[in-house]
Amino acid sequence: MGSPARKSKPATIEDLLAIPEEERRHEIIDGELVQKAQPSFTHAVSLVALGGAIREQYGRRRGPQRPGGWWIATDADIQFADDQIYRPDLVGWRRDRVPEAPQEWPVRVRPDWVCEVLSPSNVSNDVVKKLRNYHRYEIPHYWILDPMGKTLLVFRWAEPAFLAVRAAERGERVRAEPFEAVELDISELFGEVEDEPTDA
Secondary structure, eight states: OOOOOOOOOOOOOOHHHHOOOOGGOOEETEEEEEEEOOOHHHHHHHHHHHHHHOOOOOOOOOOOOOOOOOOEEEEEEEEEEEEEEESSSSEEEEETTOSSOOOOSOOSSSSSSSEEEEEEEEEIIIIHHHHHHHEEEEEEEEEETTTOOOEEEEEEESSSSSSEEEEEETTEEOOOOOOOOTTTEEEEEGGGGOOOOOOO
C-alpha cells in the first residue's frame, strides 16, 4: 500500500514576495496562492465608477459639504493571517478608528468596508471563501458588485453569518450602508450611461 499523499505547505508572504513586483497580482486564500483575474474593461469601468462615487463624498476629512471620514483605496494588500492575504478591489477604513492612512505592506489593520468586483474566474473565491473569511475577521461591511449579472449585494456583519441588507440591479438607484450619502445608479456602475439631451 502506498504512503498517503503529503499536503503541500500553505503559501505565505514569502511566496508573494518571490513573485516579481510587476507580475504580483496574487492573493493567499486559505493558504493557497491565487492569481487575481486580469480585469476586463467592464470590471475596470465598475471599479472606477463605484470607487469614484464613494471617494468623492467620503474619501477625505469630514466637512460641511461632504460626510468624509474614510480612507478609500484600491488593490491594497491586506493580511488577516499568515495564510490569508487579500487584495480587495475596493477597501476602506474609518478615519475615527484609523487616524493615519495605513502605510505598511501588507496592511494589517482590519478594514471597515470591503468591495469585490466579480470576474468570471473568481466568483467562488469572492462569494464563498472570501465572504466566509471576511465574516471570520469581522469586516463590518462587505459589498459584491457583479458586472456580469448587473447587481450589487450589500452585507452587514452579524452572528452567525453576514446579513444581506440590500440587493439592487440595473435600473435601480440605491443608498447603501455605510455610504448612505451617495445615491448609486446601478446601471451607471456598469457603464450604462445615457447621453445627456442636447438642445435642438
